[in-house]
Amino acid sequence: MEVGKIKIKNMKNEDFKDNEYLEKYVEELRANGVNIVVAKLNDLINWGRSNSVWPLTFGTSCCAIEFMSLGAARYDFARFGWEVTRNSPRQADVIFCCGTIVHKMAPVLKRLYDQMAEPKYVMAFGACTISGGPFKKSYHTVMGIDKIIPVDIYIPGCPPRPDAMIYGMMQLARKIKIQEFFKLPKEPDIVEMNENQIIEEKGGENE
Amino acid sequence: MNNLDSIFSQLPFAEVVNKDNIVAVTVPKDKIYETLNLLKNNNFDYLRDIVGMDYTNSLGVIYNLSSTQKPEYLLLVKTSIEDRENPYFDSVIDLWDSAMLYEREVHDFFGITFKNNPDMRRLFLRQDWKGYPLRKDYDDNPNINPVPLENEDLDDMEQLPQIEVNQDKSFEEQHSVFQKEEYVVNFGPQHPATHGVLHLRVSLDGEIIKKIDPNFGYIHRGIEKMSECYTYPQILHLTDRLDYLSGAINRHAVCLAVEKGLELEVPQRAHHIRTIIDELTRVASHLLGWGCMCMDMGAITAFVYGMRDREKIMDIFEETCGGRLMANYSVIGGVMADIHPNFQKKVKEFIPYMRKMLKEHHILFTGNPIARGRMDGIGHLSREQAISIGATGPVGRASGWSNDTRKIQPYAAYDKVNFTEMLRKDGMTFDRYVIRLDEIEESLKIIEQLVDNIPEGDFTAKTKAVIKLPEGEYFQRVENARGEFCVYIDSRGDKYPYRVKFRSPSLTLVNVLKHITPGTKVADLIMLGGSLDYVIPCIDR
Numbered sequence: 001m002e003v004g005k006i007k008i009k010n011m012k013n014e015d016f017k018d019n020e021y022l023e024k025y026v027e028e029l030r031a032n033g034v035n036i037v038v039a040k041l042n043d044l045i046n047w048g049r050s051n052s053v054w055p056l057t058f059g060t061s062c063c064a065i066e067f068m069s070l071g072a073a074r075y076d077f078a079r080f081g082w083e084v085t086r087n088s089p090r091q092a093d094v095i096f097c098c099g100t101i102v103h104k105m106a107p108v109l110k111r112l113y114d115q116m117a118e119p120k121y122v123m124a125f126g127a128c129t130i131s132g133g134p135f136k137k138s139y140h141t142v143m144g145i146d147k148i149i150p151v152d153i154y155i156p157g158c159p160p161r162p163d164a165m166i167y168g169m170m171q172l173a174r175k176i177k178i179q180e181f182f183k184l185p186k187e188p189d190i191v192e193m194n195e196n197q198i199i200e201e202k203g204g205e206n207e
Numbered sequence: 208m209n210n211l212d213s214i215f216s217q218l219p220f221a222e223v224v225n226k227d228n229i230v231a232v233t234v235p236k237d238k239i240y241e242t243l244n245l246l247k248n249n250n251f252d253y254l255r256d257i258v259g260m261d262y263t264n265s266l267g268v269i270y271n272l273s274s275t276q277k278p279e280y281l282l283l284v285k286t287s288i289e290d291r292e293n294p295y296f297d298s299v300i301d302l303w304d305s306a307m308l309y310e311r312e313v314h315d316f317f318g319i320t321f322k323n324n325p326d327m328r329r330l331f332l333r334q335d336w337k338g339y340p341l342r343k344d345y346d347d348n349p350n351i352n353p354v355p356l357e358n359e360d361l362d363d364m365e366q367l368p369q370i371e372v373n374q375d376k377s378f379e380e381q382h383s384v385f386q387k388e389e390y391v392v393n394f395g396p397q398h399p400a401t402h403g404v405l406h407l408r409v410s411l412d413g414e415i416i417k418k419i420d421p422n423f424g425y426i427h428r429g430i431e432k433m434s435e436c437y438t439y440p441q442i443l444h445l446t447d448r449l450d451y452l453s454g455a456i457n458r459h460a461v462c463l464a465v466e467k468g469l470e471l472e473v474p475q476r477a478h479h480i481r482t483i484i485d486e487l488t489r490v491a492s493h494l495l496g497w498g499c500m501c502m503d504m505g506a507i508t509a510f511v512y513g514m515r516d517r518e519k520i521m522d523i524f525e526e527t528c529g530g531r532l533m534a535n536y537s538v539i540g541g542v543m544a545d546i547h548p549n550f551q552k553k554v555k556e557f558i559p560y561m562r563k564m565l566k567e568h569h570i571l572f573t574g575n576p577i578a579r580g581r582m583d584g585i586g587h588l589s590r591e592q593a594i595s596i597g598a599t600g601p602v603g604r605a606s607g608w609s610n611d612t613r614k615i616q617p618y619a620a621y622d623k624v625n626f627t628e629m630l631r632k633d634g635m636t637f638d639r640y641v642i643r644l645d646e647i648e649e650s651l652k653i654i655e656q657l658v659d660n661i662p663e664g665d666f667t668a669k670t671k672a673v674i675k676l677p678e679g680e681y682f683q684r685v686e687n688a689r690g691e692f693c694v695y696i697d698s699r700g701d702k703y704p705y706r707v708k709f710r711s712p713s714l715t716l717v718n719v720l721k722h723i724t725p726g727t728k729v730a731d732l733i734m735l736g737g738s739l740d741y742v743i744p745c746i747d748r
Contacts, residue, residue: 057399058397059403060403060404060425060426060744061403061426061448061451061743061744062451062532062533062744064403065451065495065532066531066532068495068514069514069517069518069521072510072511072514072515072518073511073514073515074514074515074518087398087399099426099744100426100428100744102425102426102427102428103332103336103352103354103355104331104332104333104424104425104427105396105404105425105426106354106355106356107355107356107357107358107359108396108397108404108425110356110357110358111358111359112397114358134444134445134448135428135429135430135433137433137436137437138428138429138430138432138433139340139345139347139352139429139432140332140340140427140428140429141428141429142354147354147356148354148356158533159532159533161531
């Protein structure tokens with residue numbers, strides 16, 4: 001499948017400007033060919049997945065206000081099936097990382113990401129989450145959240161307009177659409193530990 | 208002020224400098240408590256801020272006081288200590304409730320400890336942070352404080368170091384905020400109802416709140432330190448990101464402070480435009496604050512309505528300023544660009560629209576029996592408490608404390624307009640709720656008076672390419688949507704400031720939460736937080 005053939009309902013294909021990344025991704029995915037049955041099944045599942053992405057409400061600063069605008073009546077991302085914002089990471093498919101991440105917040109973001117179920121995506125909103133943005137000279141800002149967690153979509157702006165956010169969402173929908181569902185990373189195996197192992201894991205603090 | 212002379216006659220050791228309503232008093236370090244105690248008893252009952260200073264060879268603090276009876280006077284009480292290894296001052300937490308968080312902030316940034324303050328944890332930075340970032344000799348090498356990449360437990364706040372200074376050396380005593388048997392629930396940092404990344408540890412008895420311990424710093428970006436290596440026009444861009452809901456007003460404060468220093472004549476046209484933009488920002492902020500508070504009580508419709516009306520203002524901003532949320536509009540000497548040809552027309556359309564919608568908001572929510580049932584009779588904040596905590600803005604005015612900077616010390620075009628300072632008496636949650644809607648009405652009145660009378664002329668004064676502020680201290684306070692926002696600039700005649708301090712009105716509002724929540728239900732905590740309408744990035748800076 002070529003990038004030109006990925007159809008999503010909400011936006012015309014020729015309106016997308018940034019295709020290089022997806023083209024490369026498709027090439028990688030399709031290198032060995034795909035079984036026709038699996039491919040059809042993939043298409044069906046991805047159709048469902050790309051039209052009901054549930055974001056985690058995660059806003060730290062200014063971009064969160066634009067995210068609220070996105071959720072309100074005028075921009076209304078419910079039109080695209082993204083409306084069910086979840087407050088628990090366990091129920092969310094994508095983190096909308098709205099706002100600067102600093103040293104103190106970094107472990108929290110990492111934890112939220114770890115708690116999400118596979119397949120999961122990350123969207124970096126605004127200059128701060130991409131590279132530190134206006135706080136490049138700061139001692140306490142993380143210079144880009146990709147230092148902590150992998151990022152799928154970068155949306156520049158300070159803060160990005162809700163329209164730009166919608167464009168980013170549509171790009172993510174395209175990405176979801178071309179993925180091979182059955183080859184995506186699975187949940188990590190849960191290893192049951194007995195009490196002694198737990199104590200070892202914690203560094204023997206109970207001794 | 209005759210009163211001041213009589214006070215200072217009791218303090219023979221104080222050096223007093225009086226300049227433009229700002230009185231600077233320098234006292235020796237061991238007399239600081241005595242001085243402040245005397246001033247407190249002589250009507251200087253509002254501690255605005257404590258500014259930590261690094262004078263390179265010594266460390267100091269500046270207490271910024273005002274009297275609620277004569278709020279136009281500012282008093283800066285300064286003291287310093289030469290010992291950089293173990294600096295300490297006497298704590299003033301028994302005089303003002305607001306001092307607790309201010310002292311912790313100074314401790315966090317400068318390593319200055321306050322004797323008798325039982326809570327000397329870091330306020331913003333991680334407890335294991337190495338170094339004191341606002342000291343001039345701070346090493347910002349990222350290898351000293353690497354980014355923690357691992358998911359970790361939030362239990363790093365358990366121990367409280369209390370500092371007791373002995374004759375020759377200091378020792379630390381550890382004790383905890385909460386007792387072992389208390390039931391403590393973490394609320395935040397990632398929680399949709401905390402209005403940002405605020406972390407509250409709440410001790411519960413059933414569903415009754417016993418005690419609250421707020422933790423900040425999850426969005427601390429170090430704006431004050433960054434300002435020290437930026438030029439003045441560059442600093443302006445950071446101020447918008449402090450309290451992003453009243454960004455234009457914060458930026459106005461820095462512009463005014465620098466203009467005062469440069470003795471720059473700002474065109475009247477710029478003053479008028481800035482005032483209109485400020486008031487539009489205030490309306491937008493109050494609408495969002497109203498919507499969020501209603502959403503905290505379960506009324507999502509109100510939130511959607513608030514956002515809908517706010518979009519009208521965003522459209523006006525977008526045409527004139529180029530940005531939606533971040534107006535980035537004021538510059539030193541005026542505004543960045545002239546207003547859009549549609550500006551006046553659109554603003555004039557907006558005013559009757561907003562009045563109509565305000566009525567609708569009142570019908571939808573203010574008179575709603577369910578909403579009144581939630582709001583009535585809880586969250587009482589008395590006037591004395593509000594002053595002691597330093598809760599300015601709509602929260603203070605809902606408790607009957609008249610503290611509107613637009614009236615006390617009119618700046619820009621506020622002396623040319625008629626408006627009433629909204630005051631209520633009871634200090635309940637409902638008063639804090641309804642005062643915001645009343646203030647929207649007042650803001651509309653201000654805009655109405657100004658929008659037709661924008662004088663012709665330049666929209667900005669000519670400034671030099673490199674702005675060097677003459678040596679001295681500059682201080683400007685403005686009324687932003689949450690209260691009194693102050694900027695303090697210490698300049699050494701360079702193009703970079705020596706020290707910049709922003710007084711965040713939201714910090715004291717979180718402190719209010721500590722005082723009004725004990726005894727209420729945990730479900731009300733969210734609503735009380737909504738009624739205070741704090742913005743966390745403004746606290747953390």
